Amino acid sequence: MKTQLTISIDPIDEAALVKRREMGDGMGAVVCFSGVVRGREGHASITAIDYEAHEEMARHQFGLIFEAIEQRWPVDSVRLVHRLGLVPVNEPSLWVEVIAPHRAEAFAACQFLIEEMKQKVPIWKKPLPA
């Protein structure tokens, strides 16, 4: 399974990521997820979220999740980008792509990856009030 992990303060350029996609032989399904900063956190209006990571540990924990995916589904490729620092409202903080032979496993692996991340990967957010 190919994996590509980017943790960076740079904006996520989804069109560029899509252009760089490489489809392996026999792969029929691509599922992408973008998590976008919303204008509200709970009841408060915000302008951005400031993301902080324990980056070394985050990379290791993402690696463990990728290994779990590889053992469970015939996924050919996982690419994940998590932005750190200030992410303005309406911009993505997370982009995930899973490529697999069929759609059921691509959807399952993509959702598993995000759910595991939200339990285990040491990234935190601090909302910036409007």
Added chain:
Amino acid sequence: MKTQLTISIDPIDEAALVKRREMGDGMGAVVCFSGVVRGREGHASITAIDYEAHEEMARHQFGLIFEAIEQRWPVDSVRLVHRLGLVPVNEPSLWVEVIAPHRAEAFAACQFLIEEMKQKVPIWKKPLPA
């Protein structure tokens, strides 16, 4: 709910579609699916799939599925492109994007849309042997 349906023989330009995305206020989740033509159908090697549609009925049936989504989930936008005619191996025949406030409903609506399409939308494929 905004909807955009394209049924066309033109290649699907996913990067261009991503660039034209419009995020509504309060939307936090984007799920995209690409269905790509694989090099095998059953046990046979193929070079392409020739897609045929009862186009008027297909448009109507997609519309009914979009209405069902709108009634069931707080989805803000659905865009769907289905290519017709010859689609070579490794190129997408289908691209779907669902935008919603949260990821659970975006994933659910996207999967529902594809499953309903595979039951109801009059499109057929003819594989071209290698």
Added chain:
Amino acid sequence: MIITVQFWSYFADYTGCKKTEIETENGTTLAKLHERVCEQFPKLAEAKNSTLKAVGVNYQDDDFMLSDGDEVSFFPPVQGG
């Protein structure tokens, strides 16, 4: 009355035509029309149980009562995606 009948996907190969007109008596149901085309094109009869039936842009049940000028489609299971 006159019903326009369309065959889609490999059903058009079975019948040798994509579209035909059938003259039938008033009060003909969709099921009755289906039987009639299966008699006319015997290969269609082999796929009878998996045949999908639409009038215009909507799926209809067997007991749907046809009207003059209706456009009926017969086709195999769909395969979009």
Added chain:
Amino acid sequence: MIITVQFWSYFADYTGCKKTEIETENGTTLAKLHERVCEQFPKLAEAKNSTLKAVGVNYQDDDFMLSDGDEVSFFPPVQGG
């Protein structure tokens, strides 16, 4: 032995520092170290039950036996995405 301790997210606001060194006797468990920092920084004690604990890049249980030079992290529930 010397353990490096890091506090992440709002835990660093609670303690007023992101990183500190703590000298402790051999055979100290992760739970014991956690109690010790909660005594030193009382606001951390309020979040004690929801605190996540890692040594290096791995989560560890309360009975994990610390070694000289270990880097321990204490942090609130994660919020990636």
